[in-house]
Amino acid sequence: MRRVTGYQDFVDEAPLDLVFVADHRKMALVPVAQRESFASVAAGAISQNLYLFAASEGLATVIRAWIDREAIAEALGLSHDHQVLLSQTIGYPKKTE
Numbered sequence: 001m002r003r004v005t006g007y008q009d010f011v012d013e014a015p016l017d018l019v020f021v022a023d024h025r026k027m028a029l030v031p032v033a034q035r036e037s038f039a040s041v042a043a044g045a046i047s048q049n050l051y052l053f054a055a056s057e058g059l060a061t062v063i064r065a066w067i068d069r070e071a072i073a074e075a076l077g078l079s080h081d082h083q084v085l086l087s088q089t090i091g092y093p094k095k096t097e
């Protein structure tokens, strides 16, 4: 499943690839025009927390927008109410000789 979450080589090899998905059914009280921006802000905050955690643990991480959203939605069996926003890879830093 990992390789579906992005085009870049490190995506296939890293231990963990997360996918941030907005569930529009759960935003019934949010005006339609604001749902995507609210979800994106939330995803950015989650991503930043992951960056902080990764930094504290000596891990490497990359938030990724270069993704095939249709392929991810199909692989995860998502519905039209789900919106794939971003992916984030977490792994070990490259060893420097």
Ligand SMILES: Cc1cc2nc3c(=O)[nH]c(=O)nc-3n(C[C@H](O)[C@H](O)[C@H](O)COP(=O)(O)O)c2cc1C
Binding pocket: 008, 061, 062, 063, 064, 065, 066, 067
């Ligand atoms: C919204 C957003 C989308 C990004 N998409 C990608 C991406 O698809 N692929 C990638 O390699 N970097 C992408 N980046 C950049 C990396 O996340 C960023 O270079 C990296 O996390 C910084 O790590 P570094 O300081 O260790 O280089 C994106 C950054 C942001 C803010």
